Amino acid sequence: MGEYSMTSPTLNNDAILNSSSLSLPEKVREYLEKKTGRQYRVWVPSSPTSCLWGECLWEMVMLSTTEELLPAEYVFMLSDNTIGIGFHHFQTEFLKLDESKYYVYMSLNEVMKSRDPNARKVAKKLAPGPVKDCEMAEKAAKKASLKYFGREDAIIIDFDQMGMTVNFKAEGLSDEEVLREIEKSAKALSEAWKEYLEWYHSERRRRLYERTGLKKEPPHIRCFIAEWPPNTGNPEKDREIIKDVKQKLSCNDRIYTPKGLLELKNGEITVKKSRR
Numbered sequence: 001m002g003e004y005s006m007t008s009p010t011l012n013n014d015a016i017l018n019s020s021s022l023s024l025p026e027k028v029r030e031y032l033e034k035k036t037g038r039q040y041r042v043w044v045p046s047s048p049t050s051c052l053w054g055e056c057l058w059e060m061v062m063l064s065t066t067e068e069l070l071p072a073e074y075v076f077m078l079s080d081n082t083i084g085i086g087f088h089h090f091q092t093e094f095l096k097l098d099e100s101k102y103y104v105y106m107s108l109n110e111v112m113k114s115r116d117p118n119a120r121k122v123a124k125k126l127a128p129g130p131v132k133d134c135e136m137a138e139k140a141a142k143k144a145s146l147k148y149f150g151r152e153d154a155i156i157i158d159f160d161q162m163g164m165t166v167n168f169k170a171e172g173l174s175d176e177e178v179l180r181e182i183e184k185s186a187k188a189l190s191e192a193w194k195e196y197l198e199w200y201h202s203e204r205r206r207r208l209y210e211r212t213g214l215k216k217e218p219p220h221i222r223c224f225i226a227e228w229p230p231n232t233g234n235p236e237k238d239r240e241i242i243k244d245v246k247q248k249l250s251c252n253d254r255i256y257t258p259k260g261l262l263e264l265k266n267g268e269i270t271v272k273k274s275r276r
Helices: 015-016 026-037 096-104 109-114 119-126 130-147 175-200 203-212 234-250
Strands: 039-043 048-050 052-064 074-078 082-087 155-158 163-169 221-224 254-259 260-265 268-271
Touching: 026 039, 026 052, 026 074, 026 175, 052 203, 082 175, 082 203, 096 130, 096 175, 096 221, 109 130, 119 130, 119 254, 130 175, 130 203, 155 175, 163 175, 234 254, 234 260, 234 268
Parallel strands: 221 254
Antiparallel strands: 039 052, 048 052, 052 074, 074 082, 082 163, 155 163, 254 260, 260 268
């Protein structure tokens, strides 16, 4: 895992900025290629088109023949003049760590962003390692965000895949100001990611997983739902979640929630009373 740097020697950026023949995405591409030493592929559709992040005016992705992941893996601009920079995932889907070490299915995004204060506490009992990973990433992101942007929430984390993104509004900014914001964002991401990797490769983390991971797969499927009853803001989606939970419980799966273990009684979902 190589270290990313935006501190290369001063380059002839003025030549890029002053070239009237280059569009903004081409200026960004040339700027990042000189800064990172990597090539980028740019997509500029004739009209805004749906992409991973919304309605895109343009997007670019770093081309790499290695598995090395760098903070400036992608850059995009949305139709609302938002520009984003970051990376989408770390190796494989991060949530797979829950399944392989702790044999429990959960969305770490839902756990970390849950409005229920008990969600993290219960999730940490089921899968201490992945939740600790998320908390360390969150800590690193807040620290870098505060340093470069004066607020803690500038770096957005996808906890399920351990990706990080910084977004900013480009409306009213000159091309030079856009490049400066991109460079600042890349530096913030680089610092946050470097700090997280120190934890990821640490002996403390290895011992935590060894100490808390289950030694063998349990006889039943285990799932954790960060909010119960579901309240997604979409009644139809809530009904689908309830239907899915009923199906799992009828198959004797274990469904954990911040309120307790769920069970099926007379076709209705209830919270199992704890035995103390």
